[in-house]
Amino acid sequence: MKFEVAQLHGAYMLREMAVSAIRTSKLSKDYGAGRGLFDLDLDVIPQEVFGYLGPNGAGKTTTIRLLMGMIKPSAGGAYVFGLDCNRDYVEVKRRVGYLPGDMPQFGSLRGKEVVAYLGGMRGGVDPKSVHGIAERFDLDLNRRFREYSSGNKRKLGILLAFMHKPDLLILDEPTNGLDPLNQQEFYELLREARDGGASVFLSSHVLSEVEHVCDTVGILRDGKLVRVARLDDLRAAGETSLEEIFLSYYSDTDREQKALPE
Amino acid sequence: MTAIRFGLRLGRWGPLGFSFLTFASSLIQAVGFYQIAGHTAASRAAFAQSMSQLAAQLTFILPPPAGLSTVGGYVEWRAFGGLAILFGVWALVSGSGATRGDEERGLVEAVLASGVTRSRWLASRVIGYAAMALIAALAGGLGLVAGVAVGGESINLGPVVEICVALAALGLSCYSLTVLIAQVVGARVATAAAGVVLLALFLVNRLSQTFTWLAAWRWISPFHYYELNQPLAPGGAFDARATLTMLGIATVGAAVAAVAFEWRDLGAPLVRWPSRRSPAGYEASRSPLWRIPVVRGLYERRAGLATWAVALAALAVLFVYLTKTVLQPLLSIPTLSQFFGAHAGGQLFTTFLGYIWLTFAQLLFAAFAITQVARWSAEDSDGRLEVILSTPRSRASVVVERAVALTLGALLVATASGLAVGLAAHNQAVDINRERLAEGTLLLVPFALVFAAAGAVLAAWNPRAAVGLLGGLAFASYLLDELGPLFKWPTWVQDLSAFKLFGTPLSSGVDRGGLAIMIVIILVGFGASILLMERRDVGA
Numbered sequence: 001m002k003f004e005v006a007q008l009h010g011a012y013m014l015r016e017m018a019v020s021a022i023r024t025s026k027l028s029k030d031y032g033a034g035r036g037l038f039d040l041d042l043d044v045i046p047q048e049v050f051g052y053l054g055p056n057g058a059g060k061t062t063t064i065r066l067l068m069g070m071i072k073p074s075a076g077g078a079y080v081f082g083l084d085c086n087r088d089y090v091e092v093k094r095r096v097g098y099l100p101g102d103m104p105q106f107g108s109l110r111g112k113e114v115v116a117y118l119g120g121m122r123g124g125v126d127p128k129s130v131h132g133i134a135e136r137f138d139l140d141l142n143r144r145f146r147e148y149s150s151g152n153k154r155k156l157g158i159l160l161a162f163m164h165k166p167d168l169l170i171l172d173e174p175t176n177g178l179d180p181l182n183q184q185e186f187y188e189l190l191r192e193a194r195d196g197g198a199s200v201f202l203s204s205h206v207l208s209e210v211e212h213v214c215d216t217v218g219i220l221r222d223g224k225l226v227r228v229a230r231l232d233d234l235r236a237a238g239e240t241s242l243e244e245i246f247l248s249y250y251s252d253t254d255r256e257q258k259a260l261p262e
Numbered sequence: 263m264t265a266i267r268f269g270l271r272l273g274r275w276g277p278l279g280f281s282f283l284t285f286a287s288s289l290i291q292a293v294g295f296y297q298i299a300g301h302t303a304a305s306r307a308a309f310a311q312s313m314s315q316l317a318a319q320l321t322f323i324l325p326p327p328a329g330l331s332t333v334g335g336y337v338e339w340r341a342f343g344g345l346a347i348l349f350g351v352w353a354l355v356s357g358s359g360a361t362r363g364d365e366e367r368g369l370v371e372a373v374l375a376s377g378v379t380r381s382r383w384l385a386s387r388v389i390g391y392a393a394m395a396l397i398a399a400l401a402g403g404l405g406l407v408a409g410v411a412v413g414g415e416s417i418n419l420g421p422v423v424e425i426c427v428a429l430a431a432l433g434l435s436c437y438s439l440t441v442l443i444a445q446v447v448g449a450r451v452a453t454a455a456a457g458v459v460l461l462a463l464f465l466v467n468r469l470s471q472t473f474t475w476l477a478a479w480r481w482i483s484p485f486h487y488y489e490l491n492q493p494l495a496p497g498g499a500f501d502a503r504a505t506l507t508m509l510g511i512a513t514v515g516a517a518v519a520a521v522a523f524e525w526r527d528l529g530a531p532l533v534r535w536p537s538r539r540s541p542a543g544y545e546a547s548r549s550p551l552w553r554i555p556v557v558r559g560l561y562e563r564r565a566g567l568a569t570w571a572v573a574l575a576a577l578a579v580l581f582v583y584l585t586k587t588v589l590q591p592l593l594s595i596p597t598l599s600q601f602f603g604a605h606a607g608g609q610l611f612t613t614f615l616g617y618i619w620l621t622f623a624q625l626l627f628a629a630f631a632i633t634q635v636a637r638w639s640a641e642d643s644d645g646r647l648e649v650i651l652s653t654p655r656s657r658a659s660v661v662v663e664r665a666v667a668l669t670l671g672a673l674l675v676a677t678a679s680g681l682a683v684g685l686a687a688h689n690q691a692v693d694i695n696r697e698r699l700a701e702g703t704l705l706l707v708p709f710a711l712v713f714a715a716a717g718a719v720l721a722a723w724n725p726r727a728a729v730g731l732l733g734g735l736a737f738a739s740y741l742l743d744e745l746g747p748l749f750k751w752p753t754w755v756q757d758l759s760a761f762k763l764f765g766t767p768l769s770s771g772v773d774r775g776g777l778a779i780m781i782v783i784i785l786v787g788f789g790a791s792i793l794l795m796e797r798r799d800v801g802a
Binding site: 065068069070071089090091093096104106109112113115116117119120125127130134135140146160 | 450541543545552554562649650652655797798
């Protein structure tokens with residue numbers, strides 16, 4: 001009997017291993033006038049830290065919102081651990097920790113009330129986990145949200161994303177507004193989450209950050225994924241730096257236009 | 263000039279919306295006058311007689327009328343009297359939004375960083391509002407002129423412009439007072455504090471008609487100076503001194519506000535209480551209330567709900583006293599006593615209280631529903647809904663939780679006001695039908711939910727436009743109830759108004775048909791809201 005259970009558990013584990021943390025198939029969101037996301041095919045394997053790169057307006061946040069089921073795709077599909085992000089969005093969110101690009105306004109609520117409010121909605125949040133993350137970022141949860149600096153608001157967002165120890169972290173520019181010390185603390189937290197079995201999908205503008213923490217990078221340009229590569233493979237192949245690879249996808253004209261003041 | 267243009271650009275929807283409201287209000291009342299009062303001297307005299315009886319019951323909200331047999335006198339009382347309240351509310355919302363709301367959003371910081379001085383920025387907002395208020399007031403004048411033209415008559419434009427100038431001056435004085443109060447108190451309570459002050463100034467003036475001891479304090483109220491202007495009524499005149507006094511209040515208020523703005527830190531109030539420094543904490547709140555669906559929503563807005571409950575209970579007590587004070591002199595006239603006795607069927611006080619209090623309470627409960635819908639819209643636009651939906655919750659459950667929380671909130675406020683009425687009536691030793699009072703009070707809950715259901719649909723469809731559209735819907739619903747019987751519109755048209763569906767529960771019991779229609783509207787509204795929420799993009 002015990003052997004059967006172990007076999008079943010093993011089969012389950014194997015199936016879990018086989019299922020991608022994130023998979024998208026021809027995922028599109030068309031806002032018209034050439035804006036949006038087009039035919040995205042993406043595969044993030046379990047326990048991988050995937051860095052999602054692209055300039056402003058390339059479609060990073062649109063991808064993240066599609067994965068979170070906040071917006072509906074124009075075509076294609078997105079799946080998290082095999083669950084349809086659009087149809088099974090409640091189940092998806094049980095397994096996901098999410099940090100939006102902009103923290104919402106919680107006005108006069110105290111940090112501890114925001115955590116209790118959203119933790120209460122989610123359920124199953126370990127108070128020790130909350131305490132641990134708040135303490136290592138020195139985030140005073142007794143203060144009101146409106147009194148927080150932008151960095152402290154970001155720390156609260158990180159706490160809300162990590163507090164329930166999710167299987168997948170979807171983070172939109174997570175270190176925006178964090179000082180270098182807290183950035184290092186965040187990278188450490190990210191490594192611990194990955195070592196604990198979590199997968200991470202993070203968008204960023206900071207190429208050095210992506211190089212530092214990610215296993216795989218995807219480069220997005222005008223709503224289309226133009227390159228996916230494992231950083232180890234790039235290094236082994238002796239390719240130039242990530243910055244050079246990133247910039248190579250933008251023509252000289254693009255770069256000149258971005259460099260010139262309007 | 264750039265700052266003024268920028269200020270006007272920021273508040274461009276206000277004058278458009280209020281211009282429409284003032285135009286519609288005066289046009290409808292002017293057209294209504296010709297429809298009801300007719301064109302003969304005798305019919306107009308009879309109309310004036312019946313309206314003066316109505317005016318006696320509305321002294322708590324409208325100024326005493328003059329020249330009701332003329333279109334000018336009637337519109338001055340019915341339309342421009344009511345518009346004073348509307349302009350006060352507009353000034354309150356606009357003033358606190360321009361001062362502390364824009365500061366919270368970081369807009370003021372950005373403007374000041376561009377080199378504009380604080381005084382200049384504040385002056386530009388006040389001047390911008392003055393221009394907007396004048397435009398909206400003149401739209402009211404235009405509505406009157408158009409209504410008179412429809413009636414086949416003409417009206418002298420001078421007095422029309424004069425009443426519009428007085429109305430704009432009233433709005434401006436309320437705006438400056440709001441801006442001043444918003445400098446002194448914290449951003450969280452700025453609107454509430456200014457609202458309490460403006461309501462107190464309004465009530466001091468209005469209630470001084472009933473409670474003579476208040477007459478000595480009338481001079482502090484800008485509403486008093488507005489009412490001194492009666493240019494449209496025969497024999498009345500534009501009071502230049504009173505209008506200048508209102509403009510003086512506006513100027514002094516703005517000047518003191520500018521000084522206070524220079525003194526205080528951006529984002530902080532002028533008066534700061536020393537806060538107790540508590541040690542840093544790393545724990546989530548241990549209150550179990552945050553874990554219980556619906557209860558957490560009520561707990562989060564506990565301060566707002568308590569304010570609503572206390573304010574409505576206080577107003578309810580005031581209206582009980584007011585009803586008794588208004589009713590007693592009328593009953594001392596034998597013919598009126600017989601008349602009222604025949605019509606009210608032995609429940610005189612209950613009937614009168616139903617008319618005076620529940621009419622007012624309906625407006626407040628509609629406002630309560632609109633404030634809750636405004637909160638839903640804000641949750642959507644500031645990203646809070648996105649974070650809530652990042653937890654394992656369905657969109658339908660969010661809508662249902664909102665609806666249940668609003669129901670319980672409305673029930674709490676209604677119960678507080680109902681108990682206050684009952685206790686005040688008992689204290690005053692007046693006879694009141696308790697069963698009907700309980701039914702009428704509880705009926706306020708589905709009444710509020712009708713607006714909330716409409717608001718839920720609008721918030722799911724277009725959250726940014728929801729509050730404006732719902733406000734327009736509430737106004738249209740009120741006008742429908744007011745004008746339907748006057749113009750003898752079909753019953754089914756009148757039934758489109760939530761105010762009509764509410765009926766007169768204190769005098770004639772709960773209208774079961776109206777209640778059933780309200781319940782259907784609530785269920786259909788929230789059901790449609792769920793469907794729309796499931797289909798729409800959030801945070802896009």
